Amino acid sequence: MMAVGTKTRSQRLALAGTVVLSVMAVCAVAAPWLSPYDPAERVTRPFASPSGQHWLGADDVGHDLLSILIHGARISLFVGVVAAIVSTVVGTLVGVVAGYARGAVDTVLMRIVDVVLSLPVLPLTIVIGVFAGPGLQTQVLVISSVLWAGMARELRAQVLTLRERDHIEAERAMGAGPLYVLRRHIAPAVVPLVVPQFVLTIKTAILLEASLAFLGLGDISAASWGAMLSMAHSRNAFLTDAWLWWVLPPGIAIAITVLAFALLGNAIEEKSRPMLLRRRKSRRQVPLATATTEVDTGGDPLVLEGLTVVYGEDGRGTTDVSLTVAAGELVGLVGESGSGKSTVAAAVLGLLPAAAHITAGRVLVSGGDVAKMTPAELRGMRGNRVSLIPQEALSALNPVRSIGSQLDEAVLAHRALGRAEARARTLELLGQVGLGADRVAAYPHQLSGGMRQRVVIAMALANDPDVLIADEPTSGLDVLREVEVLALLDELRVRHSLALLVVTHNLPVIERIADRIAVMKDGELVEVGTVAQITDAPLHPYTRHLVESAPRLRPAPQEARL
Structure with missing residues (x-):
């Protein structure tokens, strides 16, 4: 048996991601106390190299780059989290409403989703950002406007499935209204799917924020990590050695933060969807006596x-x-x-x-x-x-293929036969289960339940x-x-x-x-x-x-x- 406390690989990686994000969050919250200088104050000569007083050196004006980096965490994380919250709320509402209401509401909302998903993300964000003007509000608006659609489509599919479950039909048959069903049954099933999507959306939002800030659509009064990259590019940092301490630190900070959110989001998604868990290749838990x-x-x-x-x-x-x-x-x-x-x-x-x-x-x-x-x-x-006779014959059979073609496929999966030989074996199998040769061209919906069950029995017997x-x-x-x-x-x-x-x-x-x-x-x-x-x-x-x-x-x- 698995020892109590043993962690999967994804859980260990998620723990590492949580530690990284905790450090980033502390830096963002405590930036005024952690940064050695005011990021807007000139404290040394321009392009000063790293030293004991200025660990990352200075920019072209003389601002301390470490202080700018620490304060930049506040802007990058703030924009990422707020944009993710907005896009998650909008995407969840659209997906749930479209999936539960169906009909004209579903059609209209999903066509809007299709339009948003069909447009390239980065060019769309640039166009919206140019018209809205630079600033934090613009970044949140632009990022959330392009990230909600994917979540809406996924949740809509889940809600459509949930809506047709027998227990939901039973609730509605007893007079339960939409709000009651959504609150008591749909919401508990949807929330575990929304949480990992929210965490992964933060990751994407931080990347988009860096892109927008690099293009000059960020808040010029508060430099984020992306804005640091933009300033380094526009102020000729690459013409000197300054790019090593001006460009690499914010770039590494963005990469590590995005990776940490990805590790945490994937682990949460695996926890909420057990089917995503990979079966362990190692059999170390198997006692040696039973294994060998x-x-x-x-x-x-x-x-x-x-x-x-x-x-x-x-x-x-x-x-x-x-x-x-x-x-x-x-x-x-x-x-x-x-x-x-x-x-x-x-x-x-x-x-x-x-x-x-x-x-x-x-x-x-x-x-x-x-x-x-x-x-x-x-x-x-x-x-x-070994062969299986499944419980639901109608579900096990392809509704758009004839019985004969599906039996042929079962035979050819393990036997190197020609089409004529496979069809002869199919007819033989149909005879063994009491079905006539005339059924070979029939489709599953044209057969009774007992006949369909005989067909799946014949498929199970195809290769003796x-x-x-x-x-x-x-x-x-x-x-x-x-x-x-x-x-x-x-x-x-x-x-x-x-x-x-x-x-x-x-x-x-x-x-x-x-x-x-x-x-x-x-x-x-x-x-x-x-x-x-x-x-x-x-x-x-x-x-x-x-x-x-x-x-x-x-x-x-x-x-x-x-």
Whole structure:
């Protein structure tokens, strides 16, 4: 397991960025006390070289450059933060309103966004700045006017997705108004996305401020880092050695500050979006015994040995899951939502989310350890040695491509065949799952739910896998279609000698066809046994509760029928 307190690389970099920004903030706030001289006072001869009294020397007038640099932090950070606040507020409001209101409001706002995004940033800022005149207000106006659009577009997409969620529809069906929904449901989901965008916007705003100040559109009465560069350029600093202490320090200050904001913003974004976390390449948390010791698996196509999966930093996931599925065997993996069933299935396929990683144990598919495979080896295994029957067949199928072309693609992904041979294999697969050859030209929307489920089963069988993972294969089907699909799976696993693992929460359904049942709760495998053992004499209290809670139809007593 991951040790408590261990930091990821991005967190360590973010800590370094926070330290840098803290130093910059202290310099900006305490500039009058930290600077050795008044930046507007002539304290030495022009172009004086660095010395003990003037660490960075002097400009062409005799002003102390270190004092100007320290005071410049106030202007650069002030403009960057204020412009970022304005652009974040505007972008958030536009994105949320457009995404939630939709219709004409969405169309008008998004066309404005398109126009802003289509214009080049720097020329646009120069044009606006020239018309508005130099000054801090101009810089804030110009920078915020070009940075809000990108944030608005991203947030609008997120709000559109949130608006269609079932729980939002349920709130609206109960009479909840837009303001209530926005406050209680949309805002909590949007804020984690806005915070990293705000931090990253400060970075961009500081760069734009330096560009505008260099072009003479800053406040001439208060020199920022960009203004220092502009003055050095216009006052011939490059004709002497003065550029070394006049140009390099503000340039380095801008670069370090921008980098610090970038490191901090990226870390916050990773925290708010776990999918951005990169899966660790190192397996140092895996015990050496489980990582290197070869164990006799008895030739079973699917073997899980002490599998432990951890999500992120909180340690949640699955713990010490051990399970085998033999050739021709059907094992049902049951449990309530959140019990870890889907995590086990994803681990078998090598498709764990980026935020999850295996910390102990092994996953053996046809003898190969999934956790040790390279990306190329995983691609060669998926759809070949192990295949998945997804839960939502309609979502798994491309709506604009015919069934035949998608089955052809599944075959050609692992077999060097011609088009004619691939199509022959497609027709054979359709026949195996009980669909006629006339369905080869059909599109997913032209098929019923049961037919679509048969199609994804055929795709899973395309390359004669050893292991088949079925994730809620009967979800959303009526009772008759459910029975048909289960009967088909039972027939296919016997015919092809498949090791079939069916992930489901429906115990009465799986007990009809399973050889064994594995029960999961809170990431742990609490009991494994035959169907008779699980249903008639469960050992674990949770299994007993699960069996007692499952509705079953039993024949009525003879007296009642009479």
